[in-house]
Every structure is written in structure tokens, then in C-alpha cells.
Amino acid sequence: MGADIPLVDYLVLGDDPHLEANECVACGARFFDRRNACASCGAINSDGSGFKRVELPATGELTAFTIVSFAAPGIDVPFVAGVVDCGGTSVRANIVNVSPDPEHVATGMQVSFTTFGIGEDSEGTEAIGFGYEPVDEELRITEDATEKAEANS
Amino acid sequence: MSDVAEASSSAGATSQTGAASDQMWIVGIHMTKFGKRPDDDVVDLASEAALGALADAGMTVKDVGVLAAGNLMYAAHGVGQMLQKQIGQTGIPVYNVVNACATGATALRTAIMSVRSGEADVGLAVGVEKIAGAGLLSGGSRASDSPTWEASGRFGAVAPIDGRIGTEIMPGVFAQIGMEYGHRYGGADFELFARISEKNHGNSVLNPLAAYSKAMSLEQIMGDVMIAYPNTRPMCSANCDGAAAAVVVNGATLKKLTTEQQRRAVKISASVLTTDPWEEACQILPNVNTLTKNAAATAYEAAGVGPQDLDLVELHDCFATAELVHYDNLGLCSEGGAVDFFESGAPFRDGSMPVNVSGGLESKGHPIAATGIANIWEVATHMRGEAGDRQIEGAKVGLAHVIGLGSACGIHILERAA
Known part of the structure; x- marks a missing residue:
């Protein structure tokens, strides 16, 4: 059993998994990718000091979503893809632990951060992905509920 | 020299x-x-x-x-x-x-x-x-996971992220763009988007050059194969x-x-190209709004006309969800008023501001690089009074709009020769 590894480098694992954005020191614009400079103000990041890592809040509001029913082979469908406004910083993510239909997903819904394993590689290292799940427990499908449903079927 | x-x-x-x-x-x-x-x-x-x-x-x-x-x-x-x-x-x-x-x-x-x-x-x-x-032009295939997780790329990803962190397919990206508009202003639901598609498929019947010249009922559109909610297959542009x-x-x-x-010459009153200025979230979900608004403002100023002067508009309905937001972005309605604008009947071919009388990309088709001249052809043909059965009578001023994700927006305003 190897160690865990995050799916992307802006996902920070440990006791309190969370996302971190790269924030421009000069103007406050936030990004998730490796930065050469700031696309908002143009500040150059030649030595890495132009940006600082900032932690995002664990809850947010779903501002846009789609339910993807048709995707590349290897991607399980349907799934919910969306944009979550986390305290003014938008995050692209899947909405998980929810029934993927328009009766159970709506813009404006409150969601919270969660992580899950996406598989082990040949050396036993587990990759950890992230998503957001409904805060409303009535909308949230928990592992227990899934297991119960499977047991009853 | x-x-x-x-x-x-x-x-x-x-x-x-x-x-x-x-x-x-x-x-x-x-x-x-x-x-x-x-x-x-x-x-x-x-x-x-x-x-x-x-x-x-x-x-x-x-x-x-x-x-x-x-x-x-x-x-x-x-x-x-x-x-x-x-x-x-x-x-x-x-x-x-x-x-x-x-x-x-x-x-x-x-x-x-x-x-x-x-x-x-x-x-x-x-x-x-x-x-x-x-098929899917983006997100249509995904590399398989490598035998060992190794971080690469600008996000340090250890595996392909399409489907794991949101979606890269265009129907899904533009679905979110339409849903975001609905979230901000209300009134936009699956049926409304499907009705936009119904309008454009209805228009295509009069266009012999369209890839699909077939009217579709609301039931057919909503009941067709779902690609990315709320976009069903006929609500997507045709490859x-x-x-x-x-x-x-x-x-x-x-x-x-x-x-x-x-x-027969047609006046090019404005030719404008813009890209998206940085705004919060624009690298999370492409922002097709601001660069279109900027292009429209520049084009109207250059042409010395306003949206109220337009006799027809060909806009980039790559998906039904996109058409709605561009009513607003092109200033065809007041800010936030795109749903009311559609409900008023204005963008229908017998309305006050006909939009996509060609049938739009959903039925005319979207051969990517041809689209940004084909929409000019449509508007120019109306300016010349040569559009046959689908002629907008007396058309003097028209606008053609395209969006390329990434993003680029092209707007041309054409006027009939005096």
C-alpha cells in the first residue's frame, strides 16, 4: 500500500483536505494552474514570489451545472459537472453524492468539499480526486444509503 | 514603400x-x-x-x-x-x-x-x-490512465481530468453557460432552451443550403438523445x-x-475582433459574454447604428443554451432580459428582431471555419434582397456574430448599398 497522491497539485491532502489557489500578490486574481505571470494585471512571476497559495473555503454555491450523458469512453455517465462559487473564487468540479438529474441538482444549491479515491496505480499509490456534494442531507447520497439500497435490491 | x-x-x-x-x-x-x-x-x-x-x-x-x-x-x-x-x-x-x-x-x-x-x-x-x-470535437476521447500516477501539465495532474474535474465537451460547457445565465436572471429552463432550438429548426425549412432543413416539434427536441443537460442532440450545432x-x-x-x-455591393459598416479580458471565473468556465458585449459595443459605434436599427441577426447558436445569452450580449434586449425577449416573439422570423433565420448552427450546420463567413453570406444575401422564400423584407442593416472558445469573438455589421 503506497501513499496517496492528489489528482491535481492544487488539491492539498492530509488531515484537512482542501483546495489552494495561486493568488497574484499584486492584484489578488486567483488561478489554479502554474503561473508565468498574472493574466489579470500582467505582474511577472519570474522567481515564484509573484503568487501566494491561498486556501479555499470548504463550502460554496453551485452557480452553473450540466449533466453530462455523452462523453469519451472511460468516463462514467451521467455525471454532474459544474462551477462552485467558494467565497468569491470559482472552482470547476463535479457535483458528487447526488442523483444526477435536474430534480436533485439546481443552481443556487449549497455544496461542500469532499475527496474520494479514484484508483491505485501499479505501485499501489492511491490517487485522490475531489468534488462537491450537497449540504442538504436529503439530497446527499451517502455511502451507507448506497450500500443499503444495494443490500435491499 | x-x-x-x-x-x-x-x-x-x-x-x-x-x-x-x-x-x-x-x-x-x-x-x-x-x-x-x-x-x-x-x-x-x-x-x-x-x-x-x-x-x-x-x-x-x-x-x-x-x-x-x-x-x-x-x-x-x-x-x-x-x-x-x-x-x-x-x-x-x-x-x-x-x-x-x-x-x-x-x-x-x-x-x-x-x-x-x-x-x-x-x-x-x-x-x-x-x-x-x-462527433465530440473536444473531450471526445480521453487518454487512458498511465500505469503509475505521475504529475504533469500546468495543473500537475496525475491522470486525465475530463470527467473527473468537470467536463471538456462543448455541449456541456455551453450548457453551463446557459444555466449560469438562468441562475443570474431566472426564467431559463430546459423547455425554454428547447423552444429556441424549435425556432431555429423551423427556420431551416426555408434554407436549401442547410445541412438539415427539417422542422422539429418541442416534443421531438426535448425527447431526443440527451447530450449534456439541458442540451439534447438537436440543440447542438451539427458537425x-x-x-x-x-x-x-x-x-x-x-x-x-x-x-x-x-x-449588389454590401457595405461592411463594422468588422471587429475581440478576446476575453480577464475576469474572475473566466479560466474556470469560458466567459463568452464580456468579449461579445465588448465586440458589439465597438461594432455599433463603428457602424453608427444601434441594436434597434438591425433588421436581422445571425448569432452563434453553437448550442441552444448559447443563443439565449447572446440576445443579451448583443444588446438585443435589456440586461438580464433575454428570456422575456424570446417570450415576446421578437427573435422569430416574423418578429421585430429576427435571429438566425438561416436555421442557425443547430440546423444549418457548423463547419467550424466556414461558419464565420457563411453567416456573413446569409446577412449579405438579405441585404441584396436575394434570400428567396426566407427574405426579411426591406432588410437594410444586419449583424453577424461568431464566438470561438478560448476565446475570440467576431462581429460584422453589414448595410445595403444606398
């Missing part, structure tokens, strides 16, 4: 405005039949469009001083030169351009800029694409083959043409 410098300098002063003393004109334009064209390759399609536009202009390839060729899928092959090798190698400069779904508009604007700068008197712009049956081309000239050249050529 000094002449060129002088011309460039005066063109630069007017920037993207078309109101310079030397007005630009379309004197020839052609669109091929869109759809499945299995017997024609990219060069056949480009030749058909280019020769059609030249014939329409009453010119030959020998009159052309600059060629701008737009194509996405064969971009590395130099489609402009491939075209020249079939229709005429005259030694003129060729610009091969790529700008996502705004490629055609970019080719046209390149030809316009070249002629306006004094590099040539006559410019030819061609957009061509061959993608019938291509198809096709080409379009336009011949542009400056005012001095127009004056030398025949009365008939001058009568």
Missing part, C-alpha cells in the same frame, strides 16, 4: 472602425451546400466557395491581391496554398488563419485589414471545414462539411466596377 506606410498609418488611426473615408465592401460572396459531402475534399469545398464568390463578384482569381484562408482541422497544411494550387497560383500573399469557431470571421477580417492597409485592392477570404460525423468565401474591395476599387456590381 512610403505609400504603404501612409496607408497603414491612416488605417491604424481608424482602428476597427469601418467609418474611414475608404469604406470597405463585399462585392462577391458564396456559401456551399452544408452537410455530408463525402465526394468532396477540403480543397474541392474551398474551390467551390472561392470560385463562387469570384463569379458573384464578376472577377477572376487574377483580380485578387490577397487571400485569407481559414481552416481548423488541416491548419498545419496551408489550406490557402492548397487552394491556390487548384484555382490559381498568382504569387499573392496568403494568410492561413486559425481562431477556433471565429476562424471564418478572422479570415474575412484579415482580408479586410489587408485591403484597408493598402496591401491589395481586392481581397478574398475563404473558410472551409470538413467534419461531418466528427458537417462546407465552405464559404467573400470578395472584399475598398471604395476606390468599387467605383471602377459596373453599376450592377455596385448595386
Whole structure:
């Protein structure tokens, strides 16, 4: 059993998994990718000091979503893809632990951060992905509920 | 040399405005039949469009001083030169351009800029694409996971992220863009988006060049295969083959043409290209709104017209969810009023502001690089009063809009010759 590894480098694992954005020191614009400079103000990041890592809040509001029913082979469908406004910083993510239909997903819904394993590689290292799940427990499908449903079927 | 410098300098002063003393004109334009064209390759399609536009202009390839060729899928092959090798190698400069779904508009604007700068008197712009049956153009395949997780790329991803962190498929991206508008302003639901699609499919019946000229009921549209909620298959633009081309000239050249050529000339009142300025979230979900609003504002100012002066609009309905937001972005309605605008009947072909009377990309088809000239052809044909059964009577001013994700927005405003 190897160690865990995050799916992307802006996902920070440990006791309190969370996302971190790269924030421009000069103007406050936030990004998730490796930065050469700031696309908002143009500040150059030649030595890495132009940006600082900032932690995002664990809850947010779903501002846009789609339910993807048709995707590349290897991607399980349907799934919910969306944009979550986390305290003014938008995050692209899947909405998980929810029934993927328009009766159970709506813009404006409150969601919270969660992580899950996406598989082990040949050396036993587990990759950890992230998503957001409904805060409303009535909308949230928990592992227990899934297991119960499977047991009853 | 000094002449060129002088011309460039005066063109630069007017920037993207078309109101310079030397007005630009379309004197020839052609669109091929869109759809499945299995017997024609990219060069056949480009030749058909280019020769059609030249014939329409009453010119030959020998009159052309600059060629701008737009194509996405064969971009590395130099489609402009491939075209020249079939229709005429005259030694003129060729610009091969790529700008996502705004490629055609970019080719046209390149030809316009070249002629306006004094590099040539006559410019030819061609957009061509061959993608019938291509399926998902983005996110259509995903690399398999590697045997060991190793971080790579700008996100340090250890595995492909499409489907794991949101979606890369265009129907899903534009679905979110429409849903975000609904979240902000309300009133936009699955049925409303489907009704926009119903309008455009209804319009296509009158367009013999459309890939699909078939009306569809709301039930058919909503009950069809769901691709990415709320976009079902008929609410997505149709991948198809096709080409379009336009011949542009400056005012001095127009004056030398025949009365008939001058009568059919269509004035280019504005030619504008923008990209998206940085805003929060724009690298999370593409923001197709701000760059369209910016392009529209610049275009209206350049043309000296407002949205209320438009007789028809061809806008980039790559998905039904996109059409809604562009009513707002192009200023066809008040801010946040796109749903009410649609409900009022305004964008229907018998409404006050007909939108996509061609059938739009959902039925006419969307051969990527051809689209940004095909929509110009549609508007120009109405300006000339030659649109047959689907003619918007008395049309004098029209607007053509395209968006390429990434993003680029092209807007042209055309006016009937006085």
C-alpha cells in the first residue's frame, strides 16, 4: 500500500483536505494552474514570489451545472459537472453524492468539499480526486444509503 | 514603400472602425451546400466557395491581391496554398488563419485589414471545414490512465481530468453557460432552451443550403438523445462539411466596377475582433459574454447604428443554451432580459428582431471555419434582397456574430448599398 497522491497539485491532502489557489500578490486574481505571470494585471512571476497559495473555503454555491450523458469512453455517465462559487473564487468540479438529474441538482444549491479515491496505480499509490456534494442531507447520497439500497435490491 | 506606410498609418488611426473615408465592401460572396459531402475534399469545398464568390463578384482569381484562408482541422497544411494550387497560383500573399469557431470571421477580417492597409485592392477570404460525423470535437476521447500516477501539465495532474474535474465537451460547457445565465436572471429552463432550438429548426425549412432543413416539434427536441443537460442532440450545432468565401474591395476599387456590381455591393459598416479580458471565473468556465458585449459595443459605434436599427441577426447558436445569452450580449434586449425577449416573439422570423433565420448552427450546420463567413453570406444575401422564400423584407442593416472558445469573438455589421 503506497501513499496517496492528489489528482491535481492544487488539491492539498492530509488531515484537512482542501483546495489552494495561486493568488497574484499584486492584484489578488486567483488561478489554479502554474503561473508565468498574472493574466489579470500582467505582474511577472519570474522567481515564484509573484503568487501566494491561498486556501479555499470548504463550502460554496453551485452557480452553473450540466449533466453530462455523452462523453469519451472511460468516463462514467451521467455525471454532474459544474462551477462552485467558494467565497468569491470559482472552482470547476463535479457535483458528487447526488442523483444526477435536474430534480436533485439546481443552481443556487449549497455544496461542500469532499475527496474520494479514484484508483491505485501499479505501485499501489492511491490517487485522490475531489468534488462537491450537497449540504442538504436529503439530497446527499451517502455511502451507507448506497450500500443499503444495494443490500435491499 | 512610403505609400504603404501612409496607408497603414491612416488605417491604424481608424482602428476597427469601418467609418474611414475608404469604406470597405463585399462585392462577391458564396456559401456551399452544408452537410455530408463525402465526394468532396477540403480543397474541392474551398474551390467551390472561392470560385463562387469570384463569379458573384464578376472577377477572376487574377483580380485578387490577397487571400485569407481559414481552416481548423488541416491548419498545419496551408489550406490557402492548397487552394491556390487548384484555382490559381498568382504569387499573392496568403494568410492561413486559425481562431477556433471565429476562424471564418478572422479570415474575412484579415482580408479586410489587408485591403484597408493598402496591401491589395481586392481581397478574398475563404473558410472551409470538413467534419461531418466528427462527433465530440473536444473531450471526445480521453487518454487512458498511465500505469503509475505521475504529475504533469500546468495543473500537475496525475491522470486525465475530463470527467473527473468537470467536463471538456462543448455541449456541456455551453450548457453551463446557459444555466449560469438562468441562475443570474431566472426564467431559463430546459423547455425554454428547447423552444429556441424549435425556432431555429423551423427556420431551416426555408434554407436549401442547410445541412438539415427539417422542422422539429418541442416534443421531438426535448425527447431526443440527451447530450449534456439541458442540451439534447438537436440543440447542438451539427458537425458537417462546407465552405464559404467573400470578395472584399475598398471604395476606390468599387467605383471602377459596373453599376450592377455596385448595386449588389454590401457595405461592411463594422468588422471587429475581440478576446476575453480577464475576469474572475473566466479560466474556470469560458466567459463568452464580456468579449461579445465588448465586440458589439465597438461594432455599433463603428457602424453608427444601434441594436434597434438591425433588421436581422445571425448569432452563434453553437448550442441552444448559447443563443439565449447572446440576445443579451448583443444588446438585443435589456440586461438580464433575454428570456422575456424570446417570450415576446421578437427573435422569430416574423418578429421585430429576427435571429438566425438561416436555421442557425443547430440546423444549418457548423463547419467550424466556414461558419464565420457563411453567416456573413446569409446577412449579405438579405441585404441584396436575394434570400428567396426566407427574405426579411426591406432588410437594410444586419449583424453577424461568431464566438470561438478560448476565446475570440467576431462581429460584422453589414448595410445595403444606398
